[in-house]
Every structure is written in C-alpha cells, then in structure tokens.
Amino acid sequence: MNQPINQHWVLQFYLKHFATPETITTKSPKVWIFSKDKKDGDPSLPNIRNICAKRYLYSPIGSDGQRQWALESKLHNLESALSTVWPSLANGYVDLMQQKSIRKLVALFVSVMHLRHPDSFTESIQIHNRMVQMYEKAPKRMDGRPDIDVIEINGEMHEIDTIGWDEYRNWNKNDHHRFFARIIHSHTVFLAELLLKKRWSVIYSEKTAFVTSDHPVGKQHQKKEKFGFATEGTIISFPLSPTRLLVIDDMHCEPECQYYPLHNNDPGPFNLLIWRNGSRFMISQRNIDEVLLEMVEWADRYETEYV
Numbered sequence: 001m002n003q004p005i006n007q008h009w010v011l012q013f014y015l016k017h018f019a020t021p022e023t024i025t026t027k028s029p030k031v032w033i034f035s036k037d038k039k040d041g042d043p044s045l046p047n048i049r050n051i052c053a054k055r056y057l058y059s060p061i062g063s064d065g066q067r068q069w070a071l072e073s074k075l076h077n078l079e080s081a082l083s084t085v086w087p088s089l090a091n092g093y094v095d096l097m098q099q100k101s102i103r104k105l106v107a108l109f110v111s112v113m114h115l116r117h118p119d120s121f122t123e124s125i126q127i128h129n130r131m132v133q134m135y136e137k138a139p140k141r142m143d144g145r146p147d148i149d150v151i152e153i154n155g156e157m158h159e160i161d162t163i164g165w166d167e168y169r170n171w172n173k174n175d176h177h178r179f180f181a182r183i184i185h186s187h188t189v190f191l192a193e194l195l196l197k198k199r200w201s202v203i204y205s206e207k208t209a210f211v212t213s214d215h216p217v218g219k220q221h222q223k224k225e226k227f228g229f230a231t232e233g234t235i236i237s238f239p240l241s242p243t244r245l246l247v248i249d250d251m252h253c254e255p256e257c258q259y260y261p262l263h264n265n266d267p268g269p270f271n272l273l274i275w276r277n278g279s280r281f282m283i284s285q286r287n288i289d290e291v292l293l294e295m296v297e298w299a300d301r302y303e304t305e306y307v
Contacts, residue, residue, distance in 0.1 A: 003069050007059065009116050010052035010214060010283075013083040017090045017241045018212055018285045019048065034288040035281040043288040051283070052214050054118060058184070060177035071181045075112065082109055090241030096200055097257035104196065106246070110238050111191040112184065114217040119279050121180045128176065132169050135162070194229050195236065199252050202259050203245040208285055209267035212239040213278030220273065237273060242285045245270055268298025 019029035033051060034043040058072045085102055088094050096103045114120070138146040145162040152158075171179075218237045221227040227234050236248040272295045275282050284291050 003059065003067070003072065005055055006049075006053045007055070007057040007072060008053040009057060009118060010113070010212075010216065011079050012048050013079060013086060015048040015052070015212075015283065017086070018239075018283055020045070020285055024285075032284040032286070032288050033281045034284070034292075036278070037280065040281070057118065057121075058116065058181060060181050061174045062178070068178070068181065071184060074185075075116070078105075078108060078112060081105060086240075090244055093204075093259055095257070096202075103200070103257075104192070107192040107195045108188060110195060110217055110236070110246075110248075111188045113238075115184045115187055115191065117215055117279065119215065120183070121176070124180050124183060125176050128171060128179070135165070135169075191229060195248055198236070198248045198250055199254065200257050201247050201249075201254075202240070202257075203247060203262055203270070204259050205243045205262040205265065205267065207265075208242040209262055209265070209271075210239045210242050210245050211267075211271045211274055211282050211284040211286075211291055213274050213282050215277060215279040216274070218273055218277030220277075237270070237277075239274060266294070266298060268294040269302075271295055272298065 015031060016024065016029045018031050020031065023030045028047050028049075030045045030047055031051070032043055032045055035041075056067065058075060059067045059069055062068045082105055085094075085105065089102070089106070094102060096106075135146040135148065138148050141147050141162075145165045148160050148162060150157045151160050216239055219227070219229065220235050220237075221231065221233055222235075223233060224231065229236065232250055234250070238246040238248075240246050271282075271291055275295070282288070282291070
C-alpha cells in the first residue's frame, strides 16, 4: 500500500464539513482561513488538502534508517472508522448515551487530535531540553551519569534510571520524532478514558454558526490558570461541524449527553474561544469578516453588561 507523505494533523474528512457551500460537494473542497500572524496576510480560501499537514509527521526514521509507518496506519484506521459516522455527528442528533461505541470513537478522536498536533512535538522537545538542563546541574557519578535515584513530581516520588544518559542527552531530530510518535501511541487511550469520565453535551444551531481551527481541541478553566484535562473543572470543547459543538465538562449534576440550542443564536463567545485556542489560524465555512464581527459584537455586549 502506498503510504502518504503529506500527513494531516487535522483530517480532511473532518475539514470537509467546514468547506464553503459552493465547494463542499466538489472534489476540491475549500475553507476560509484567517491567521493570527499578520505576516500571513488577508483571509484566504485554500483547498483542504493544502492545510494542516506536514511531510512524514507520524512516520519517523527508525534506528534502522527506514521510515516507521505503524502510527500512520493506526491513525488511518481510526479515520476510516470515524468518517462513516461523522455525517450523523455533524448534522444529526446521535444518542451518545446509548451509542457508547460512537462515544468511545469520538473520545479517541479528540484525544488523538490533541496529541498529534505539531505543537505537541515542539513541547516534547522543550521538555527534553529542560530535563537535560536539570540533570546536568545534579551531582555526577564516577561514570559521568547524574547521581539521581528518585525525583518528586506533584508530591509523588518516582524512581529514575540514568543508564543511557549520554544517549538521551544527545538526542537528535529523529530521536525526538520517534519519541513524539511513542507519546501518541501510549497516551491516546489514557486521555480518551479521562474524557469518557466527564459529562458530554452538544450545542447545536439550525444554521451555520461554528468555526474550527488548526488546533480544534480547546480547553479552559474558569478559576485556574494552570490546568490539564484531568483537572477538576476543566472544560473541553470541540467543533464537530458548523452546526454542532461538543462540550465535555464536570457538571455531573446536569443531565448527560443532551443537545442544547445555541443561546440567542449567537456563536460569538464560542468562536472566540476556538479562535484563542487555535495554534495559528481559524478555519471557517463562512466569510471571515462575518465571523469576526460576531466576536466583536459579543465582546462589546459582554463588556457593557458585566464590567
């Protein structure tokens, strides 16, 4: 089987649901995009094939010098399973309480979409660099290895094995790439299980409302500046389509897996959050000026009412 060289971190079957009405049924679906970086210029209308993709993103070079395709194959299998049910999720009212298999698929998808983003690759390199800096400051054994046996993380003690320290310290680009792939392999199910423990609901609109972004898995916390997916009170949002927004929270006192109409038919606050959580650019079915105007109008009303 021919393996894809240009590998998408936001999948094309998903992006197609955000394509403009004129192109959504064609062989070349296009979406409006608008960058946070002024250097990228005005909004543009690219083909979905040409955004959110990098060469060999999930196919690192192994120690034998050959490309590793195992992760890309697994991601492809998940994509194939999801693409068959996504039209119902994007446009209908799937009973996520009763159809647990679909809910599990969506949890895996949200988990993967978060972990597979290139920003996660960059973060893993930054973590490695910080670890190396920390170990370099520690006392050394006779063989040059850091003299550390345990390390405390969030109040818990973890044993440390520094065998192979020189190799770890001198990781190259391929080593980082393989580690990124291992993180996706090892953390996807764990993160999906965290999501399944939370309360799920869907906000729906009768007309095109929601945008998405190049990093569509958003999270927020109303009281904490530093938080993660496991933090109590963390709210995760994920646009399923221009008319459906998945919200995952800890409000277990409220009914589970309900569909709620978009309040006042105003997507402004939700799109503003999606825009802020995006890494580089917004992705929209509608004209960008229209979306931005809704955000500004909502922000002005909010400031008038609550400040």
